[in-house]
Amino acid sequence: MPPLKGMMGVFLRSQRGREFMVQVPGSATSKLKDAQLAEVLNWCIENFAGSSLINGEYRPYTADEVGRLRQSPLQEIDHTRAAVLAEIARLPETGEI
Ligand code: HEM
Numbered sequence: 001m002p003p004l005k006g007m008m009g010v011f012l013r014s015q016r017g018r019e020f021m022v023q024v025p026g027s028a029t030s031k032l033k034d035a036q037l038a039e040v041l042n043w044c045i046e047n048f049a050g051s052s053l054i055n056g057e058y059r060p061y062t063a064d065e066v067g068r069l070r071q072s073p074l075q076e077i078d079h080t081r082a083a084v085l086a087e088i089a090r091l092p093e094t095g096e097i
Pocket of ligand 1: 002027
């Protein structure tokens with residue numbers, strides 16, 4: 001399992017990264033209800049994102065958002081993760097990550 005510590009705020013810098021964290025199978029196919037999955041993700045972000053959050057802030061996941069995204073779990077996880085991180089690395093304000 002890749003380390004989440006210090007990473008979640010990085011994924012949150014792009015829409016695809018935001019979606020990625022819901023669409024990995026561990027999230028998307030968990031037995032949690034949408035509202036619970038949103039809560040767990042928000043809890044993980046608050047506890048593990050650390051300084052990766054820009055200005056220490058983030059937009060919490062909602063049950064609706066999570067419910068929509070988890071309908072399409074990822075098939076190509078490693079490839080998607082690499083593509084998402086490459087895209088984020090090209091963002092002007094995050095070029096050093
Ligand atoms: C609600 C519960 C869970 C949540 C919210 C969750 C969340 C996440 C997130 C956000 C990632 C992406 C991390 C990254 O790429 O840096 C991830 C990846 C991963 N998680 Fe979980 N996870 C959950 C349950 C599980 C469980 C139960 C397992 C295994 C027993 C698991 C195994 C993995 C693995 C192996 C990966 C790497 C990608 C993959 O092969 O799917 N996760 N998880």
